[in-house]
Amino acid sequence: MTSIPKTMKGVRFHSTGDSSVLRLETDIPVPAPGETEVLVDLDYAGVNFIDTYQRGGLYPIKLPATSGREGAGHIVQIGDKVPSSYDLHVGDAVAVFAQGTMAQYVAAPATSAMKLPASVSTRIGAAVMLQGLTAWTMVKDAHRVEKGQCILVQAAAGGTGGLLVQMCKHLGAAVIGTVSTTQKAELARRHGCDYVILYKDQSVQDEVTRLTEGKGCHAxxxxxxxxxxxxxxACTRRRGTLVSYGNSSGAITDLKILDLAKKNVKLVRPTLVNYITEREEFVERTSELLDLIAKGAVRVELGGEYGLDTLAAAQDDLTGQKTTGKLIVKL
Known part of the structure; x- marks a missing residue:
């Protein structure tokens, strides 16, 4: 059995603010797993907008807090009351959806730990537990994407956006994607976009109206x-669905509920955790996602690899629209 150290490196923040509040610490106690947790020696963690929302105070979190919400590595210890039906064992390569993954070890709820198939590395596993599951639950649960539908994906060259495009195409939909640059437009097309709108040069609403002959998108x-x-x-068609899943430009504050009545639009503001609360739900959606990746139906585009000492730069690059694909941190 691998020896477990008493302390570890990790990035924490003791107050909210910009990326300058992030501190690389070398003497954080290695957490002891609770009865229903697994201790994971992490190889990689994923960088996400939620990390910046927590750091900035938009999403409240108890301080001090260790950054990071997804990662992958190997189990080194298992809580006494983790059910055997979970099929989790010391030495297993797993991906986890848990708070505090920007550290060398994390004590993750066993309910949110998934054994990785041999064909999916911990590098890729760490990149999909939040963005990948978010994207897959959006096209399966928030709005069930079906063959023949037309879907608009905002930020189609980004980490989540790129996955959404591929998933929608896999499910048989036509996809309109928006991007900021011609370079990102090429990437969006590689993801599978049927049409790409450069939103800095074109009106998204006008282009969607033209491309859909005035009907708008199913979602x-x-x-x-x-x-x-x-x-x-405005781009959502009559009886269509608007799935608003993030706040990269700031939280929505001017919603008028009667605006939905103009076209009987369904507005969904999902959060991943409420789709995978039960172990069965988590396993079902995660297994489907990992199978798509293993088969090559969904490709994970890695946009940059950072270290714990450059996590602040990674978050700034993400929020500054300087990146494409998924950003990861090697631990």
């Missing part, structure tokens, strides 16, 4: 938030 999948909400709603 709009947007993680942008405040700056695109009006256009997102």
């Amino acid at each position: 709009v999948l947007s993680g942008i938030g405040k700056s695109t909400f009006a256009a997102d709603l």
Whole structure:
């Protein structure tokens, strides 16, 4: 059995603010797993917008807090009351959806730990537990994407956006994607976008109206938030669904509920955890996602690899729209 140290490296924040509040610490106690937890020696962790929301105070969290919400590595210890039916064992390569993954070890709820198939590395596993599951639950649960539908994906070259495009195409939909640059447009097309809109040069609403002959999209999948909400709603067709899953431009504050009545639009503001609360739900959606990746139906585009000492730069690159694909941290 691998020896477990008493302390570890990790990135914590003791107050909220910009990326300068992040501190690399070398003497954080290695957590002891609770009765229903597994202790994971992490290889990689994924960088996500939720990390910046927590750090900035938009999403409250108890301080001090260790950053990170997803990661992958190997189990080194298992709580006494982890059910045998979970099929988790010391030495297993797993991906976890848990708080505090920007550290060398994390004590993760066993309910949110998934054994990785041999064909999926911990590097890729760490990149999909939050963005990948978020994307897959959006196209399966928030709005069931079906063959023949037309879907608008905002930020189609980003980590979540790129996965959404591929998943929608896998499910048989036509996809319109929005991007900021011609370079990102090429990436969005590689993901599978049928049409790409350069939103800095073109009106998204006008282009969607033209491409759909005035009908709009069956669903709009947007993680942008405040700056695109009006256009997102306008691009959703009668009886369609607007899935608003993020706040990269700020939280939506000017919603008027009667605006939904103009076209009987369904507005969904999902959070991943409420789709995978039960172990059975988590296993079902995670197994489906890992199978898509293993088969090559969904490709995970890695946009950059950082270290714990450059996590602040990674978060700034993400929020500054300087990246494409998924950002990861090697631990």
